[in-house]
Amino acid sequence: MPKKASSATSNGLESLFLDGLKDLYYAEKKILKTLPKLAKAAQSEKVSAAFEKHLKETEGQVDRLEQVFEMLGKPARGKTCPAIDGIIEEGSEILEEYKDEPALDAGLVGAAQAVEHYEIARYGTLIAWAEELSLKDALPLLRQTLKEESDTDEALNALGENDANRRALQAA
Ligand code: FE
Ligand code: FE
Ligand code: FE
Numbered sequence: 001m002p003k004k005a006s007s008a009t010s011n012g013l014e015s016l017f018l019d020g021l022k023d024l025y026y027a028e029k030k031i032l033k034t035l036p037k038l039a040k041a042a043q044s045e046k047v048s049a050a051f052e053k054h055l056k057e058t059e060g061q062v063d064r065l066e067q068v069f070e071m072l073g074k075p076a077r078g079k080t081c082p083a084i085d086g087i088i089e090e091g092s093e094i095l096e097e098y099k100d101e102p103a104l105d106a107g108l109v110g111a112a113q114a115v116e117h118y119e120i121a122r123y124g125t126l127i128a129w130a131e132e133l134s135l136k137d138a139l140p141l142l143r144q145t146l147k148e149e150s151d152t153d154e155a156l157n158a159l160g161e162n163d164a165n166r167r168a169l170q171a172a
Contacts, residue, residue: 017129019079021068024122026078028062031115034088038108041095046163047105050155051112057148064141071137087114102171105164109156116153123149 035058039051069076091111098104123146130138 013129013132017126017133017135018072018074020122020126020129021065021072022077022079023081024119024126025062025065025069025076026081027084027119027122028058028065029078030081030084030088031119032058032062034091034115037095038091038112041099041104042108043102043105044163044167047109047159050152050159054112054148054152057152061145061148064145067141068135068138071135083118084115087111087118090114103168106160106168109160109164113153113156113160116149116156119149120146120153 032055035051035055039048039055042048042051066076091108091114094104094107094111098107123142127139127142127146130142
């Protein structure tokens with residue numbers, strides 16, 4: 001027999017939503033520190049510009065998360081996200097192992113897409129929970145960020161296909 005569901009309990013959907021918010025707050029702040037390193041390391045101007053552009057967007061995303069915390073009457077606090085730590089760690093390995101190699105940008109684009117995919121998964125879930133919880137004011141903010149993550153993923157895809165992957169292949 002399933003236990004009686006109640007989102008009002010401390011272990012309910014509201015609590016899951018808040019944990020998800022903290023997870024993303026930690027992740028976005030970590031990404032804020034990482035994107036400048038990627039922009040600096042990228043060999044092509046276009047790839048570098050894509051990272052710079054997303055850095056600006058990420059600043060706004062942190063701000064939106066803070067607004068959602070405020071709507072809930074909770075302090076904006078991060079909670080360690082081992083997933084983003086791991087994904088960024090893998091990106092750092094690419095940075096070191098492919099430094100000065102023609103495949104560097106292809107590797108960085110792929111690493112950045114892994115970050116976007118994590119964010120897309122998490123924001124998608126948060127949006128579904130916000131709908132359940134009728135957090136109507138939070139929805140447009142979360143949706144706007146999700147769109148930026150998806151657009152970034154698509155832009156990176158195009159950069160890989162039209163630029164970075166080709167350079168990596170031609171040098172092989
Ligand atoms: Fe983000
Ligand atoms: Fe996480
Ligand atoms: Fe992102």
